[in-house]
Amino acid sequence: MKKLLLAGVTIAMMATPAIAQTYKFAVVPKAMNNPFFDVARDGCLKRAKELGNVECIYKGPIEHEPATQAQIIQDFITQKVDGLAISVADVASMTKSIEAATAAGIPVITFDADAPGSKRIAYIGTNNKDFGLALGKQLLQLRPEGGKYAMVSGGPGAKNLAERVDGVREALKGSKWVEVQGSPTFCNDDSTLAVQQMSDLRTATPDLAAIVPVGGWPMFAPEGFKAFVNKNKKDIDSGKLTLVVADTLKMQLELLRDGYSNALTGQRPFEMGEKSMDTLLAIKKGQKVPEVIYTGLDLVTKDNVAQLLK
Known part of the structure; x- marks a missing residue:
């Protein structure tokens, strides 16, 4: 609270609250016709809504096409999104795309499928x-x-x-x-x-x-x-x-x-989507994040399938 002295009268002035920084994070799957990635998308959207100052943009090739994935990432670089989470369809082409994004000042993480020799900051997903x-x-x-x-x-x-x-x-x-x-x-x-x-x-x-x-x-x-x-x-x-x-x-x-x-x-694709938002936000805030974040496995047979379906 600030005080302003005007004509001998002290007036209390409330400080204007700072507007929270908002971020646009793009999640790029290998293929949008793969329902596995629909679950990762749902986790991303849920977490972005909870965070409030994050928008999850989900877009990838309709089918498994590494060249199309590379073009989509280039489009996101042009749009200057605040961060990228990529499921790497082809390590060689994505390594180049990740380098281009990094050169443009856009932090990149991978999820589900990694490119460990690239300039990505972290990998989220399965061992x-x-x-x-x-x-x-x-x-x-x-x-x-x-x-x-x-x-x-x-x-x-x-x-x-x-x-x-x-x-x-x-x-x-x-x-x-x-x-x-x-x-x-x-x-x-x-x-x-x-x-x-x-x-x-x-x-x-x-x-x-x-x-x-x-x-x-x-x-x-x-x-x-x-x-x-x-x-x-x-x-x-x-x-x-x-x-x-x-x-x-x-x-x-x-x-x-x-x-x-x-x-x-x-695997746990929903968690991959959630943790992608958390990790990109932490990076934007200047926080150090683990290079590898494993989300775990579930072993299912007829003996425990009913439990997982619940």
């Missing part, structure tokens, strides 16, 4: 090597007797997916599981293609004993996934074919509950 290890260990627990297995992956340039593939292989090393030739396939985050690749793998190797998608893509096309399972239901019910799938979106939990997979290993 992807541990993720792959967990998938492999789930398969070992379900089928210790082993057999032939194959993996389905997304984009060949995505470091996070390569780490998951390595983790599955490491978990199964020394066991009786043998990876078939042509594994992993790459669906480029296309759900319909992921289901087709599962069918192709089964056709190419009739005695294939397990399929491990390292992302939830085939289940993101639930009707196609159901059709694949129904076609192979006799082998799945008898234990000749085991399906261990990554991610735990609601539709996936429902499919597991209804007997359409054997196990799921889940």
Whole structure:
């Protein structure tokens, strides 16, 4: 409070409250047709609303297209957003985009998929090597007797997916599981293609004993996934074919509950969206943030799926 002396009269004047700085943070997924990123978007929007002085702008390629993702980031640089959170579709191209944003004074963090050699300030998401290890260990627990297995992956340039593939292989090393030739396939985050690749793998190797998608893509096309399972239901019910799938979106939990997979290993995309807003805001305030923020995993089978659905 300030006091003003006017004609012998003291007048109390209230100080004008400072207007809070507002920020526009852009969240750029690999692909907007992937429901996994819808959950990250929801976390981002929720947290931005709670913070009050933050706007979450969600935009990425419709499909998995690294060149389009790079162009979208360039557009955000031109618009001079206050911060970027990127799920890296291709490490090489995104490293250049992150460098361009940093040169323009825009702080960049990554979520879900990282580019650790870039100028990004922090990564938020899953420890992807541990993720792959967990998938492999789930398969070992379900089928210790082993057999032939194959993996389905997304984009060949995505470091996070390569780490998951390595983790599955490491978990199964020394066991009786043998990876078939042509594994992993790459669906480029296309759900319909992921289901087709599962069918192709089964056709190419009739005695294939397990399929491990390292992302939830085939289940993101639930009707196609159901059709694949129904076609192979006799082998799945008898234990000749085991399906261990990554991610735990609601539709996936429902499919597991209804007997359409054997196990799921889940990430926490909602938290990734929330923590992206918190981290970018901390950076703008000049605060030091951890370089790596892991959001954890959830292991789900028929025994605990009802609990997660609650």
